[in-house]
Amino acid sequence: MKKLLVLALSFGSLFAAGAITGEVHKQPLNVSAIVMFIIFVLATLGITYWAAKRTRTAKDFYTAGGGITGFQNGLALAGDYMSAASFLGISGLVYLKGYDGLIYSIGFLVGWPFVLFLIAERLRNLGKYTFADVVSFRLKQGPIRTLAAFGGIATVLLYLIAQMVGSGKLIQLLFGLPYSYAVIIVGVLMILYVTFGGMLATTWVQIIKAALLLAGATFMALAVMAHFGFNFEEFFAKAIETHPLHEKIMAPGGLVSDPYSAISLGVALMFGLAGLPHILMRFFTVADAKEARKSVFFATGFIGYFYILTFIIGFGAIIFVSTNPQYLDAAGKIIGGNNMAAIHLAHAVGGNLFLGFISAVAFATILAVVSGLTLAGASAISHDLYASVIKKGQIDEKQEMKISKIATFTIGILAIILGIAFEKQNIAFMVGLAFAIAASANFPVLFLSMYWKNLTTRGAVIGGSIGLATAILLVILGPTVWVSIFGFDKPIFPSKYPALISVSVAFIAIWFFSVTDKSEDAQKEKEAFEAQLIRSQTGIGAEGATQH
Numbered sequence: 001m002k003k004l005l006v007l008a009l010s011f012g013s014l015f016a017a018g019a020i021t022g023e024v025h026k027q028p029l030n031v032s033a034i035v036m037f038i039i040f041v042l043a044t045l046g047i048t049y050w051a052a053k054r055t056r057t058a059k060d061f062y063t064a065g066g067g068i069t070g071f072q073n074g075l076a077l078a079g080d081y082m083s084a085a086s087f088l089g090i091s092g093l094v095y096l097k098g099y100d101g102l103i104y105s106i107g108f109l110v111g112w113p114f115v116l117f118l119i120a121e122r123l124r125n126l127g128k129y130t131f132a133d134v135v136s137f138r139l140k141q142g143p144i145r146t147l148a149a150f151g152g153i154a155t156v157l158l159y160l161i162a163q164m165v166g167s168g169k170l171i172q173l174l175f176g177l178p179y180s181y182a183v184i185i186v187g188v189l190m191i192l193y194v195t196f197g198g199m200l201a202t203t204w205v206q207i208i209k210a211a212l213l214l215a216g217a218t219f220m221a222l223a224v225m226a227h228f229g230f231n232f233e234e235f236f237a238k239a240i241e242t243h244p245l246h247e248k249i250m251a252p253g254g255l256v257s258d259p260y261s262a263i264s265l266g267v268a269l270m271f272g273l274a275g276l277p278h279i280l281m282r283f284f285t286v287a288d289a290k291e292a293r294k295s296v297f298f299a300t301g302f303i304g305y306f307y308i309l310t311f312i313i314g315f316g317a318i319i320f321v322s323t324n325p326q327y328l329d330a331a332g333k334i335i336g337g338n339n340m341a342a343i344h345l346a347h348a349v350g351g352n353l354f355l356g357f358i359s360a361v362a363f364a365t366i367l368a369v370v371s372g373l374t375l376a377g378a379s380a381i382s383h384d385l386y387a388s389v390i391k392k393g394q395i396d397e398k399q400e401m402k403i404s405k406i407a408t409f410t411i412g413i414l415a416i417i418l419g420i421a422f423e424k425q426n427i428a429f430m431v432g433l434a435f436a437i438a439a440s441a442n443f444p445v446l447f448l449s450m451y452w453k454n455l456t457t458r459g460a461v462i463g464g465s466i467g468l469a470t471a472i473l474l475v476i477l478g479p480t481v482w483v484s485i486f487g488f489d490k491p492i493f494p495s496k497y498p499a500l501i502s503v504s505v506a507f508i509a510i511w512f513f514s515v516t517d518k519s520e521d522a523q524k525e526k527e528a529f530e531a532q533l534i535r536s537q538t539g540i541g542a543e544g545a546t547q548h
Contacts, residue, residue: 030175032356037175040208040364041189047204047473051197058397061198061404062379063284068203070291074298077282079206079370081299082213082306084170084365090307092338094314094320098239098249101314105307109300110266111273116296119274121289122450122536130376131280131442132384135449139527140457140521142389144445147464149384151441152277154468156377157418158413158434159278160370164419167366175359179184180420182363187416190370194378196406199285202371212361214302220342220358223349224316239315242323249318261497268499274437275442278376289539303402310342318339320348334544370415375468378407433475434498440502441468444510450536452514453529456522459514467506474498521545 055061068109086105093100117450128134132148164183171182228235236250243249273279285293321327321334327344329335334344346358382404387395425429445464448455475481477493534540 001482003339030356030359032352033175033359034177034356036356036360037363040212040360044201044205044208044367045192047208048116048193048197048201050092051201051204055196055198055200056517058129058383058400058404060200061401062281062375062383064198064203066285066287067216068285068291070286070294071298072207073208073282073286073291073295075302076203076206076285077279077299078293078302078306079210079368080279080282081215081303082210083369084166087213087217087306087310087362087365088170088339088342090310091314091317091342092340094311095317095334095341097241098318098539099219100316102307102311105310109307110306111270112296112300112303114270115274115279116293116300119450120283120292120296123280123446124282124286124292125533125536125539126450127284129281129284129383130379131277131446132380132388135445135460136388138525138532139449139455139460141392143457143461145417147439147440147461148445149389151275151378151437151464151468152384153377154379155275155277155434155438155442156373156380157414158437159373159431160377160415161418161422162430162434163366163370163373164415165422167370167425168419170363170366173365179423183416183419185366185411186370187419189417190374191409191412192375193367193410194373195405199281199375202368202375203285205313205371206368209364210302210362213365214306214309216346216354216358216361217306217313219354220346220349221309221312221315224312224320224345231418235319236315237316243318255532258429261495263332264495264497264500267503268432268435268439268497271439271443271499275438275446277380277438277442278372280446281372281376281379283399283496302346306490313342313345316349317345321345324348359483374408374411374415377411378404379405381411410455432480433472436471436475436498437468439499440471440506441465444503444506448507448510450532451528454514455510456517456519457521457524458522459510459512462513463506463510465509466509467502470505471498471502474502 007125054065057065059065084248090101090105123131123134126137130148130152130153132145135148136144164186167186168182171177171185172179193205225232225235228238240246240249283295286292286295296334321341321344322343327335334340336343343358344356347355350357382400385402387393433511441464444467445460448469449460474493475498477491478496478498479491479494480496482488482491482493
């Protein structure tokens with residue numbers, strides 16, 4: 001059980017859009033949670049109806065017409081990033097290990113300043129709908145868009161499977177409804193949001209969900225601290241006294257103990273964030289580069305505040321949940337596992353009504369994340385592959401939007417089928433693999449396309465493919481899959497975290513195959529860098545917002 005817990009925390013709770021993993025115990029029917037969730041669903045379907053009437057062009061569908069403000073987009077970005085697993089998982093990790101949970105939650109923030117200063121503005125000035133627009137700006141459209149689309153689709157599908165399985169397990173934990181019902185409900189709702197409302201509906205679903213999650217977590221933290229007169233010294237002293245590990249919960253080093261794992265995990269979190277297609281896509285929803293910069297600024301603030309709250313919630317659970325027999329089983333363990341620490345604390349400080357609210361918000365969180373993922377996957381299929389590679393740009397907007405909606409429906413049905421099929425499988429590795437692919441295949445090509453003059457199509461395609469293959473291979477050969485899934489005694493690759501190696505391999509391969517490319521096309525691509533640089537820094541010629 002200990003190994004399973006560490007595995008679940010390593011990949012499920014560790015990454016921000018992770019999955020609820022581990023053994024799940026079905027809870028009694030939670031009527032208040034179901035009522036509040038139905039209210040949320042009805043409100044968001046109303047928003048979808050409103051958005052559908054305003055979604056007329058491809059730009060409206062993919063980017064909400066570029067008319068989202070920096071503050072709104074920052075809240076939506078936070079909604080995209082703050083998953084149910086990060087809320088339940090990090091608070092559960094703090095409940096179990098104490099201070100290490102704070103280190104992990106801070107780890108989620110390291111990528112945002114990087115995105116703020118190096119990615120956001122240039123991405124907005126150079127792109128139109130997807131990050132593949134930026135990568136292919138001066139390189140050959142066909143091979144580059146194909147690579148970017150497959151990297152994006154692979155990331156999206158891995159995330160979606162993890163989220164769908166997570167939604168089923170979460171609804172068993174919180175609502176007392178069967179697993180398959182949850183997966184079908186999530187799949188149908190995400191198809192409706194994206195197919196009819198496009199990015200505008202998806203954005204507002206994320207904004208509402210982020211606001212509700214922040215409000216609920218704030219109330220929990222304030223309710224906990226009110227018991228101690230908002231005296232943090234007294235609060236932490238009580239937690240140290242209560243926890244079985246006592247003073248050890250205030251010391252780091254309980255989860256990632258060796259330097260390689262710590263560095264590799266940091267690389268995955270930082271570069272993985274900067275390569276996630278559903279996060280990058282959000283920067284095209286604002287009017288200009290200035291608003292894109294504001295988006296990251298606000299998102300960083302909201303997410304940082306959220307993780308501070310989860311730290312207080314985790315320590316609050318140590319005090320109020322671990323000492324209350326109502327929340328413990330016969331063996332003295334928390335009912336439902338450590339992921340339930342925040343849920344039980346919600347009941348302890350707010351009764352059944354607040355428990356219902358937090359349960360509904362946790363499930364709504366998955367809806368918001370899967371909607372963003374589905375839209376990113378659909379845009380990669382319709383815009384990057386179909387419109388740009390297959391049709392070579394010779395396609396009208398109506399036809400492209402039709403393909404987008406077909407792709408959305410297909411991804412939704414596939415997600416439901418895979419979610420049900422993977423119910424009994426250990427899917428923790430999928431989230432780690434998604435981050436590894438984003439960091440090793442998507443990010444290096446995107447970053448070098450914007451900053452390195454000598455990047456060529458050959459270098460990007462071969463190097464990006466090698467990075468992708470290395471990330472997948474090392475995850476398979478590592479302990480998460482080779483030992484836990486396949487059942488071998490020892491892993492061939494010793495670490496759970498391949499990013500340090502796979503990202504390095506990708507950058508080296510891209511550099512080598514670019515500098516050795518002496519073709520005429522390569523020379524033209526290098527000469528086109530200056531025009532790209534001017535546009536990336538000034539925004540001259542960049543896409544503007546649609547006026548409705």
